[in-house]
Amino acid sequence: xxxxxxxxxxxxxxxxxxxxxxxxxxxxxxxxxxxxxxxxxxxxxxxxxxxxxxxxxxxxxxxxxxxxxxxxxxxxxxxxxxxxxxxxxxxxxxxxxxxxxxxxxxxxxxxxxxxxxxxxxxxxxxxxxxxxxxxxxxxxxxxxxxxxxxxxxxxxxxxxxxxxxxxxxxxxxxxxxxxxxxxxxxxxxxxxxxxxxxxxxxxxxxxxxxxxxxxxxxxxxxxxxxxxxxxxxxxxxxxxxxxxxxxxxxxxxxxxxxxxxxxxxxxxxxxxxxxxxxxxxxxxxxxxxxxxxxxxxxxxxxxxxxxxxxxxxxxxxxxxxxxxxxxxxxxxxxxxxxxxxxxxxxxxxxxxxxxxxxxxxxxxxxxxxxx
Amino acid sequence: xxxxxxxxxxxxxxxxxxxxxxxxxxxxxxxxxxxxxxxxxxxxxxxxxxxxxxxxxxxxxxxxxxxxxxxxxxxxxxxxxxxxxxxxxxxxxxxxxxxxxxxxxxxxxxxxxxxxxxxxxxxxxxxxxxxxxxxxxxxxxxxxxxxxxxxxxxxxxxxxxxxxxxxxxxxxxxxxxxxxxxxxxxxxxxxxxxxxxxxxxxxxxxxxxxxxxxxxxxxxxxxxxxxxxxxxxxxxxxxxxxxxxxxxxxxxxxxxxxxxxxxxxxxxxxxxxxxxxxxxxxxxxxxxxxxxxxxxxxxxxxxxxxxxxxxxxxxxxxxxxxxxxxxxxxxxxxxxxxxxxxxxxxxxxxxxxxxxxxxxxxxxxxxxxxxxxxxxxxxxxxxxxxxxxxxxxxxxxxxxxxxxxxxxxxxxxxxxxxxxxxxxxxxxxxxxxxxxxxxxxxxxxxxxxxxxxxxxxxxxxxxxxxxxxxxxxxxxxxxxx
Numbered sequence: 001x002x003x004x005x006x007x008x009x010x011x012x013x014x015x016x017x018x019x020x021x022x023x024x025x026x027x028x029x030x031x032x033x034x035x036x037x038x039x040x041x042x043x044x045x046x047x048x049x050x051x052x053x054x055x056x057x058x059x060x061x062x063x064x065x066x067x068x069x070x071x072x073x074x075x076x077x078x079x080x081x082x083x084x085x086x087x088x089x090x091x092x093x094x095x096x097x098x099x100x101x102x103x104x105x106x107x108x109x110x111x112x113x114x115x116x117x118x119x120x121x122x123x124x125x126x127x128x129x130x131x132x133x134x135x136x137x138x139x140x141x142x143x144x145x146x147x148x149x150x151x152x153x154x155x156x157x158x159x160x161x162x163x164x165x166x167x168x169x170x171x172x173x174x175x176x177x178x179x180x181x182x183x184x185x186x187x188x189x190x191x192x193x194x195x196x197x198x199x200x201x202x203x204x205x206x207x208x209x210x211x212x213x214x215x216x217x218x219x220x221x222x223x224x225x226x227x228x229x230x231x232x233x234x235x236x237x238x239x240x241x242x243x244x245x246x247x248x249x250x251x252x253x254x255x256x257x258x259x260x261x262x263x264x265x266x267x268x269x270x271x272x273x274x275x276x277x278x279x280x281x282x283x284x285x286x287x288x289x290x291x292x293x294x295x296x297x298x299x300x301x302x303x304x305x306x307x308x309x310x311x312x313x314x315x316x317x318x319x320x321x322x323x324x325x326x327x328x329x330x331x332x333x334x335x336x337x338x339x340x341x342x343x344x345x346x347x348x349x350x351x352x353x354x355x356x357x358x359x360x361x362x363x364x365x366x367x368x369x370x371x
Numbered sequence: 372x373x374x375x376x377x378x379x380x381x382x383x384x385x386x387x388x389x390x391x392x393x394x395x396x397x398x399x400x401x402x403x404x405x406x407x408x409x410x411x412x413x414x415x416x417x418x419x420x421x422x423x424x425x426x427x428x429x430x431x432x433x434x435x436x437x438x439x440x441x442x443x444x445x446x447x448x449x450x451x452x453x454x455x456x457x458x459x460x461x462x463x464x465x466x467x468x469x470x471x472x473x474x475x476x477x478x479x480x481x482x483x484x485x486x487x488x489x490x491x492x493x494x495x496x497x498x499x500x501x502x503x504x505x506x507x508x509x510x511x512x513x514x515x516x517x518x519x520x521x522x523x524x525x526x527x528x529x530x531x532x533x534x535x536x537x538x539x540x541x542x543x544x545x546x547x548x549x550x551x552x553x554x555x556x557x558x559x560x561x562x563x564x565x566x567x568x569x570x571x572x573x574x575x576x577x578x579x580x581x582x583x584x585x586x587x588x589x590x591x592x593x594x595x596x597x598x599x600x601x602x603x604x605x606x607x608x609x610x611x612x613x614x615x616x617x618x619x620x621x622x623x624x625x626x627x628x629x630x631x632x633x634x635x636x637x638x639x640x641x642x643x644x645x646x647x648x649x650x651x652x653x654x655x656x657x658x659x660x661x662x663x664x665x666x667x668x669x670x671x672x673x674x675x676x677x678x679x680x681x682x683x684x685x686x687x688x689x690x691x692x693x694x695x696x697x698x699x700x701x702x703x704x705x706x707x708x709x710x711x712x713x714x715x716x717x718x719x720x721x722x723x724x725x726x727x728x729x730x731x732x733x734x735x736x737x738x739x740x741x742x743x744x745x746x747x748x749x750x751x752x753x754x755x756x757x758x759x760x761x762x763x764x765x766x767x768x769x770x771x772x773x774x775x776x777x778x779x780x781x782x783x784x785x786x787x788x789x790x791x792x793x794x795x796x797x798x799x800x801x802x803x804x805x806x807x808x809x810x811x812x813x814x815x816x817x818x819x820x821x822x823x824x825x826x827x828x829x830x831x832x833x834x835x836x837x838x839x840x841x842x843x844x845x846x847x848x849x850x851x852x
Contacts, residue, residue, distance in 0.1 A: 120658060136660035227664045227671040227741065233703050236736040242713045258712060265699075265706040 069168040069196050074144040075107040078137045080129050081152045082114045085316060090324045093331050097156050100338065100346055105162040108144065110137040124244040125251045131239040134217060138231055143221050147231075151213035153323055154279070154311040155330045160341060161308050167216065167277060171196040176272045181260050182210060184288065184297065188261045190272050200230045200269035204278050206313075207285035207299040209250065210257050213311055214279035230269060234259075237266070276300060280307040282326060283314075521627075522571020524608065529571025531610040532628055535602045536563050537579045537595065538617055551803040558806055559617050566624045573609060575602045579617075595690065595725050596708050603697055616691040618793040618802055619752075622782075622813045626789055632680075632694075632750065640680055640744040642669040647745070647779070650687045650730060656737045665737040676741060679704065681729075682748040684780055684794070685759035688733075690726050691792040692752040700742040707732055707739075751790050753782035755805055758794045782809075787816065 077098055081091050095111065102109045114121075114129040116136075121128045130149060137147055148163065150156075167174065175194055180186040183205045202216040220229045238252065238259060248254035259266050275281075280303035287298045303310040310330050315323040338346045491498065511517050521527035538556055560576060567574040577598040595614065602612055611633070632639045644654045645668065655668045664671045678701050680694040695701050708728055714721075721727035732739050748754070761775035782788050791809050796802040818826065 117660075132658070132660055135662075139660055139662045142662060222664070222671075225675065227673075227676060228700060229662075229738075230699075232662065232665065232738040232741075233700075233736075236738040237703075237707055239736075240710075240713070241735050242716055242731070246712050246716060262710060262712075263706045265703045 068170075068172055069164075069199075071164075072106065073146050073164055073168060074141075075105070075146045075148060075163050076110050076137055076141045076144045077102060077107060078110045078112075078134055078147055078149045079152050080112055080114055080133045082126065084114075086152065087324060090327060091152075093324075093327055094152055094155065096346060097159075097331070097334060098150075101156045101159050104159055105164075107163075108141060110140060110147075112136060121244075128239070128244060128252045130212075131235055131252060135232070135235045135239075138219055138229075138235070142219070145219055145221070147217045147219060149212075149215055149217065150309065151311060151313070153313065153315060153327075154214055154309050155327060155334065156308065157303070157310050157330055157334055157337070158306055158308050159334070159338060163216070166308055167202065167273065168196075171199065171202070171271065171273075174273045174277060175199075176274070179272060181267065181270070181272065182257045183208060184290070186261060188267065190270065191268060194271055196271070198269065199271045201234065201266075202271050202273060202278070204273055204275040206275055206279075206281065206301050207288060209253055210260065211275060211279050211311075211313075212253050212256050213313055214309060216278075234266060234269075237263070274300070276304070276307050279309055279311050280304070281313050282310050282330075518568060518571050520571075521569075527571055528629060529627075530573060530608065532570075533573040533575055533602055533606045533609045533612045534563055534567055535575045535577060535599055535612055535614050536560065536617065537598065537615070538576045539578045539580045555803055555806050556617060558810055559619065562621055562624075562810070563615065566621045569624055570627045572628070573606055575605065577602070596705050599695055600705050603701075610697055612695045612697070614690065614693050614695070615790075616792060616794070618796055618806070619692055620791045620793075620806060620809045620813065621789070622753075622791055622809065623787055623789050623817070624813075625817065631789060632746070636674045636677060636744075639750065640677065640746045642672070642677075642744055644743075644745060647683055647747075649683060649685060650734070652730075652734050654740070656740070658737070661737050664741050670741040670743075676700075677744040678742040680744050680746050682746050682750070682752040684748055684752070684754065685777070687723075688726055688730050689748065689752055689792075689794065690729070691794050692790055694751075698742075704732070704739065704742075707736075748780055749778075749782070749786070749788050752792045753788040753790060754780045755791060755793055755796075755809070756781055757796065757800045757805070758792075784812065784816070 079094065079098060081094075083091075095109075098109050101107070112133050114126045117129040117132040118126070120132050134147060134149055141147075146163065146168070172195075175196070176190060177194060178189045178192040181188050181190050184207075200218040200220075204211045204214070217231050217234070219231050222229070238255060243255040243258070244251075246255070248258070260270055261267075281301045282303050284302040285299040287296045289296045312321075312323055312326050315321040315326055335346055518529075522529035524530050536559070538560060563574055566572070577594075579594055579598070599612055599614060603609075611628075613628070644652055648654070655666050659666075670676055678696045678698045682689050682692065708725065713728060713731065717727070717731070721731075733743060756774040756776060759777065759780045761777050763775060776783070782791050793800075793802055793805045793809075796805055
């Protein structure tokens with residue numbers, strides 16, 4: 001093609017026409033570029049915000065969660081009686097005490113007996129019954145969230161304290177972090193970054209062992225998406241037939257200590273708290289002299305006025321002690337406390353103790369039966 | 372347009388006729404010719420053009436590169452038409468020695484060239500699209516794009532699977548590895564590597580050499596637990612971990628794990644061990660205090676609770692090839708599996724070490740069962756005839772050279788089993804021979820159609836050849852006879 005002649009110009013050329021057209025063209029182009037860059041930047045920011053929010057939510061859900069256990073909890077008290085070793089009166093006293101406590105705070109009681117589990121536990125010591133009993137309680141009250149396993153030889157002395165206000169809600173401040181998990185000097189320490197919301201087992205230590213006579217186990221009720229339950233895992237592992245056959249010196253107590261020291265999946269869910277929060281004894285632990293450092297360690301386990309629980313631990317093992325007598329002592333105190341709280345005596349009436357002579361014989365017989 | 376020259380006194384009027392005929396396509400070209408023989412006019416025109424030369428005679432609007440250069444570009448394009456566009460009525464004068472104009476001189480070759488050029492120009496969009504498609508196909512097949520797509524967690528999901536291969540078994544302090552052991556290791560690793568690469572899976576080759584750490588605790592071969600745990604830490608985004616012993620061979624690399632098992636998990640695995648129960652484990656547990664899920668034979672019936680998939684051979688669980696899923700349960704299982712109190716009591720009885728320990732956990736802890744699933748052995752763990760060997764029944768006659776096979780355990784070529792596990796080949800069988808045999812079989816079964824065609828041809832040729840030579844021999848034999 002040939003362009004011989006230039007296109008005809010207008011007769012009245014606009015002033016500065018050339019400059020005008022080029023400026024408008026570059027201006028237009030700049031404007032377009034601006035719009036495109038704004039769009040790109042906007043999309044980028046949106047994407048980043050989206051990612052950030054996603055990250056924050058996912059991290060929050062699996063890393064932190066709520067730090068405390070809030071609100072009213074569905075608590076079940078699990079008590080395993082031993083009909084062979086405990087008198088009817090004794091059982092009545094304990095039941096009266098726990099029924100009152102449960103009614104006061106809206107908890108439930110799960111009473112059971114070692115005889116129900118003798119087939120499972122045999123030939124190991126009957127003290128193992130606590131494990132299948134808890135499994136049983138979890139099945140019976142599958143929607144409850146906390147299970148307080150309290151020895152039948154323990155007595156709730158301060159009925160006004162609820163588990164939530166006394167232990168569960170302030171757990172963050174109560175938990176002992178980075179301490180030897182088994183006293184006095186296990187190399188395995190409790191985790192230092194525990195969170196109450198991820199806790200499934202609340203225990204305490206006495207001078208010698210993990211005090212498993214009073215502990216709180218958390219249940220995970222089945223949901224439509226999962227039926228996985230740490231509590232089931234823990235109880236089944238604890239009750240492994242080879243643990244029972246191993247002849248641990250203190251049976252289930254040592255098996256538990258073995259579990260928490262060797263299995264991080266259990267240690268990670270465990271929280272230790274001060275013994276007197278949950279499990280005061282009615283005797284003082286003698287100070288222990290450390291072989292290596294030479295220091296004497298005292299251990300604060302002696303029950304004091306205002307403690308939640310008094311535990312008559314070991315009252316069945318020695319002839320000098322009398323469980324029922326010790327229990328009646330605290331029962332009297334408790335009756336006064338209830339009267340002060342409610343303005344009337346507890347409903348359950350317990351007969352006065354039987355003559356002394358018979359009691360001693362009984363306890364001897366029981367001790368024989370135990371051995 | 373036309374600058375008609377004024378009739379000048381000494382001007383040549385011969386040119387007038389040409390102008391009248393309007394045969395000249397362009398007046399501008401004509402003008403110089405007009406004045407060529409007139410010096411005065413020429414000088415005047417020269418002066419005029421000199422006056423103008425300081426500035427471009429054509430002032431286009433300066434509207435950017437394309438506008439400016441469009442004319443340049445278009446004027447350089449070739450013009451095929453013999454007609455100039457300005458005069459449609461112009462006709463080629465018939466002259467001797469000249470014929471119609473043809474592009475490139477009008478030879479046969481140039482005709483073809485022109486034709487091809489025309490076709491190319493007409494269908495250029497089709498050609499562009501075709502070439503893009505070809506390019507993408509070539510790039511995808513030559514590079515690892517396909518593998519990456521298969522491996523992507525959103526597209527193919529291959530990166531969610533990790534193959535954990537226990538290599539270097541028995542190496543280290545216990546014995547010296549010979550060339551056969553090395554060959555087995557090389558073949559086995561190559562086989563898994565190829566499979567993993569093909570489907571975008573991850574391959575973790577672990578060192579199973581007997582270490583002091585395990586040896587002094589009576590724990591040879593217990594590393595499995597630790598190694599799986601390490602693999603889980605190394606691939607934090609993977610979901611399923613497939614443990615494979617060294618003496619295994621993936622026979623059908625064209626089958627992906629997803630299509631073979633995981634896309635239809637509910638149907639490929641079974642929860643109730645009573646389907647096949649060589650250990651005679653009482654299932655479901657009979658204790659009445661347990662929760663309903665633990666007491667159910669099939670757990671909670673959801674695939675989401677399946678965290679371990681195990682094949683069972685003739686004597687119980689087989690851990691030569693099994694799956695573990697990353698989950699809280701798996702953490703707990705791997706944790707309990709290692710328990711020293713269990714092992715201390717049983718290490719003399721548990722011949723199969725970690726396998727027996729797992730069986731113990733399954734049998735004695737009801738919670739464990741709720742996350743177990745079993746898979747038919749031949750889906751992921753077929754045996755050669757030597758393992759789980761079948762004893763002939765009384766009165767049964769076995770043909771010479773044939774072995775009895777159990778359809779539950781043993782590899783069958785017709786069924787194209789997925790994986791072969793030469794379990795126990797180190798106890799009195801030849802691991803390398805078995806590995807070699809299965810490798811060749813796998814290659815043979817997975818030939819391409821072209822290779823199959825070639826092989827059938829050569830087979831036919833060979834048979835013809837042998838028959839011919841036999842006939843010849845027969846002839847030779849007969850001739851003296």
